[in-house]
Amino acid sequence: MAKKLLGPFTQLLPLANLSLHGPLADHTLEIIENGGIVIEYDRIIDIGPYAALREKHGSTVTFVEIDTPAVCMPSYIDCHTHIAFDGNRANDYALRNAGATYLEIAEAGGGIWSTVQHTRNASMEALIARIIERVDALIKQGITTIEVKSGYGLSIEQELKTLRAIQQAQKQVPVDLVPTCLAAHMKPRDFAGDASTYLEKMAAELFPILRRENLTNRIDAFVEKSAFSAIEIRPYFRNAKERGFDITVHADQFTTSGSVIAVEFGAVSADHLEASTEKEIQILAKSDTVAVALPGASLGLGCAYTPARRLLDQGAILAIATDWNPGSAPMGQLMVQASILATAEKLSNAEVFAALTSRAAKALNLTDRGQLQRGQLADFNIYTTDNYQNITYKQGTLLPQQVWKSGALIYTKGEQA
Secondary structure (H helix, E strand, O other): OOEEEEEEEEEEOOOOOOOOOOOOOHHHOOOEEEEEEEEEOOEEEEEEEHHHHHHHHOOOOEEEEOOOOOEEEEOEEEOOOOOOOOOOOHHHHHHHHOOOOHHHHHHOOOOHHHHHHHHHHOOHHHHHHHHHHHHHHHHOOOEEEEEEEOOOOOOHHHHHHHHHHHHHHHOOOOOEEEEEEEEEOOOOOOOOOOHHHHHHHHHHHHHHHHHHOOOOOEEEEEEOOOOEOHHHHHHHHHHHHHOOOEEEEEEOOOOOOHHHHHHHOOOOEEEEOOOOOHHHHHHHHOOOOEEEEOHHHHHHHOOOOOOHHHHHHOOOOEEEOOOOOOOOOOOOOHHHHHHHHHHHHOOOHHHHHHHHOHHHHHHOOOOOOOOOOOOOEOOEEEEOOOOOHHHHHOOOOOOOOEEEEOOEEEEEOOOOO
């Protein structure tokens, strides 16, 4: 039978109907005790108390019985990663912890340019393999939608190679990859012109190919003193908007201006925000641009966290992502990072889970996932525990026993793939 009834779950958390904006108290979470979920093909068709679902659908479903204490909740969405890269920057991390500055590391052959060189030298096949390896690691954490940026090619040919590698990797993994073009990561050292000329070339020559090959619907840029200024990036984003791309911004990581640009262009998200002041917080809070916290970068760089508590209290939409990259955020452990941020910024469990599900979906402009309710994709995790609070309490060490994507069981802990 195409229809399945899963349950009973000790606790079933739909995470549905949560406000996108502002703070969330744990007492607002709906918890269905002894709950069940009915799926048909890739969608959820019913959810509620298991006994009632069994009586209602019993003759038309295949039963998937859960015979141990278990918690079921939506699977996670990692809305900001850089997992399309080759090479290693462990030496950068060691030098940084020993007191070296970013400039000193770059002059010693490290930094973003080091990863660009490694990624450029990698074959298409090697790059696809690296992406798949990292996707597999994220699946084991219960992540079934993964944003993946380019940005380590920084030429038309190499950016296309990366985005095509993401496209090919998508065919070989059971989860959804959301590609993003980050050709505006930095001006490459081997480009002869200035930053504005580089951006003009990317917009004029790369954007049409992205559309023609359907490689991405998202354009990102690093708005920062070490990358592109607000003045330089405006024509680039204007061109992207005119072509119908969604905009997202690496904003306010070390200095401000990026979040203002993000809101100005109606970006779906402004990511990082470690340097955001009250001015930027207020601007984001009054917009529908999602503020994406990246605690992995704070841990990797030893800098302040995104002001998540102040953003929420002012009414912003907060998502949390790994920022998995070889330089500043090499951990790639979403719940570890989210739990640490929660401790530092005093975030409720409801705020953390929303930031990894429905609010993260908003950051990717996706409306069919992030909550368990009729008509949504059947994307969910099953934890062997009797209390959902243990998920954050264990700070990422309690991993899902099962991960389901679009109505299919794609991972069981302890079983070989």
